[in-house]
Amino acid sequence: MSEQYHRLFLRWEVLRGWIPAIIFAAVCVYVELLFFYNALNTGFVDKTVSIPVGSWTLPISIALFLSLGNALVVVTLWMNVFESTAYVKAGSDKQVRRILYPLRMIRTAALVLVPFTIILFAPYIVEANWFVNSVASIQAFKSTTASFYNWAFTVSQIDGATRFMISQMVAALGALVIAGLQLWRVKGTKNLVRAFRRRK
Structure with a gap:
């Protein structure tokens, strides 16, 4: 007889749904703000656009808007993956x-x-002095120290805006791939269970 599974989670509107969602969203926003201000400290120049609101003009940071948008993407991925994997044996x-x-x-x-x-x-990590010195001090990497220094220097020479955009886009893509793999794994497991039941 095949095993039955029940959902652990039913909806986000209940207390134990929206409170964790708010906490996770706050963590994602914190990570993005930390990244944003770290980029500013390493030479990234932020650009703002002014949006008229009545008699006022509201300055909007394009980079900050992108960062918060990425945080929303991560929260959405987390919610979708959790909904699809929150099962327990009956x-x-x-x-x-x-x-x-x-x-x-x-x-x-x-x-x-x-x-x-x-x-x-x-x-930003690979160009940091502490990281470069740590890698160079590893005995196994002694023969490639010069190449690593050159590579780290090349990364540090990338334009701040370009590096910011690449980091955001690749990070979002990486999270999307991880979430997709989790959903694919769950879907594959469900298909196997259905096939097993049909054979029974």
Whole structure:
């Protein structure tokens, strides 16, 4: 007899749905703001456009708008992946479901946010002195130290705006790929279960 699974999560409108969503959104916004101000400190020049609002003009930062948009993308991916993977075996008691619910939510958040953050900051990390010196001090990399220095220097010479855009786009793409792989894995598992049931 094939195993039955029940959903851990039903809707975002309830208390245990929107509170974690707000917390995760706040974390994503914090990561993007940290990246934005780090880019400003490394030579990126932000550009603003003025939008008239009645008798006032509202300055809008294009880069900040893009950063917050990327944060929204990550939150949306996290919600979709969690909804698709929040299942538990039928028969599990409520205590088990209460424990699994936050664990699954945190696991999904880590799967989406950690790769996104690493890719986002990667161009700025590889040019940092502490990173270059750390890599150069590793014995296994002694023979390639000069090449690594040249590569890190090349990365540091990329225009600030170009580096900012590339980081944002590649990070969003990386998060999308990770989320897609998770959804594909779940879909593949469901198809196998359906095929098994038909054979029964």
